Amino acid sequence: MVKFDIITIFPDLFKGFVSESLLARAQKKRLITITTHDLRRWTTDKHKTVDDRPYGGGAGMILKIEPIFKSVLSIKNQVLRGKKNKKIRTILLSAKGKTFTQKDARRLAKYDQIILICGRYEGVDERVAKHIADEEISIGNYVLFGGEVPAMVVIEAVSRLIPGVVAKEESVKNESFSKWQMANGKWQTNREYPQYTRPEVFVPKTSIKNKVLSIKENKWRVPKVLLSGDHKKIEEWRQRNTE
Numbered sequence: 001m002v003k004f005d006i007i008t009i010f011p012d013l014f015k016g017f018v019s020e021s022l023l024a025r026a027q028k029k030r031l032i033t034i035t036t037h038d039l040r041r042w043t044t045d046k047h048k049t050v051d052d053r054p055y056g057g058g059a060g061m062i063l064k065i066e067p068i069f070k071s072v073l074s075i076k077n078q079v080l081r082g083k084k085n086k087k088i089r090t091i092l093l094s095a096k097g098k099t100f101t102q103k104d105a106r107r108l109a110k111y112d113q114i115i116l117i118c119g120r121y122e123g124v125d126e127r128v129a130k131h132i133a134d135e136e137i138s139i140g141n142y143v144l145f146g147g148e149v150p151a152m153v154v155i156e157a158v159s160r161l162i163p164g165v166v167a168k169e170e171s172v173k174n175e176s177f178s179k180w181q182m183a184n185g186k187w188q189t190n191r192e193y194p195q196y197t198r199p200e201v202f203v204p205k206t207s208i209k210n211k212v213l214s215i216k217e218n219k220w221r222v223p224k225v226l227l228s229g230d231h232k233k234i235e236e237w238r239q240r241n242t243e
Contacts, residue, residue, distance in 0.1 A: 002111060002162055004034045004155050005075045006148075007068065008118040009050055011036035013148045023156070026165045034155065039063075042070040051121055060122025068128050072115060079113050090115040090134045091154070092124060093147030097136030100150075104137070105157040116154060118147030193238040196222040 006014060018024070018034045026032045040048040044066075051061040072090055079086055089111045108114055117124070117133060129136045139150040160166050202220045225237045 001030055002032050002109065002158065003079065003113040004032065004158075005113065005115045006034070006036045006118065006151050006155075007039055007071050007075075007116065008036060008146075008148055008151070009039050009120055010118075010146070010148060011038050014152070017152050022165060023159060026159055026162070029164065031162055031164050032159050037071055037075065039067050039071055042067040042074070054122065058122070062122055063120055063124040063128075065125040065127050065132075068117060068124070069132060072117070072132055075115055086113060087111045088113045088115065090117065090132060092117045092119065092129050092133035092136045093138075093150040093154070094119050094124065094129065094136045095138050095143045097138040099141070100137045100139050100154060100157070102157070105154075105161055108154070108158045109161040114154075114158065116147070116151040118151050120146040191242055193242045196226060200227065 008014070014034070014036050018027070018036075023032070023034065027034060039050050043049055049064070050067055051063050054060070054062045076088060079088065087110070089108060091114065093116060117128065137150070137154065139153050144150065200222050203218065204215055204220065223237065225233050228234070
């Protein structure tokens with residue numbers, strides 16, 4: 001079982017996310033646990049202050065190190081109490097972190113506990129990245145309001161690689177980014193081949209007056225090879241159409 005602990009100032013953002021679909025089922029089967037922790041619990045002033053102005057000036061506010069340090073320490077102590085050899089990874093979600101990949105998801109799926117620190121506002125005191133977090137992760141080259149959505153991305157990507165979470169594990173083995181292969185002298189990850197389902201022929205119907213799609217063909221067909229029943233030809237077609 002993998003335990004996810006999320007440190008955030010907006011724990012309610014995760015309510016729907018953790019209680020629906022495969023994540024809810026995985027928790028019920030005790031394959032994973034997901035717990036949110038309100039960072040304000042570890043503040044000491046009456047206003048429950050978690051941020052302050054940056055030294056040296058600048059726009060915005062910075063999340064303080066004190067409550068984050070206390071929260072991570074408290075969560076780790078709960079897990080390690082009476083238990084040894086637990087593999088724990090503490091991750092800071094940050095726009096300046098390294099880009100999260102499927103390779104990272106596979107690596108993290110081997111841990112017993114993953115603590116996710118959600119950044120907010122203008123950023124997080126750099127001492128968190130330097131002394132508290134084991135690594136700093138970004139989900140892409142863009143900036144969000146905070147680390148909550150990236151935390152959801154990490155949880156979902158890691159969870160689906162845990163045995164039993166996805167019912168048909170063969171689909172996980174063959175999906176995009178699941179394999180590395182040599183192409184043009186470089187190692188590249190695979191992309192999943194195109195897939196189709198019924199109907200065999202779809203006839204798009206649109207209103208001429210309110211045309212919203214540029215329709216070039218009257219009938220959209222499934223490639224004939226997929227209907228042939230020839231598994232060898234189908235596999236060859238899939239290989240050709242896997243980037």
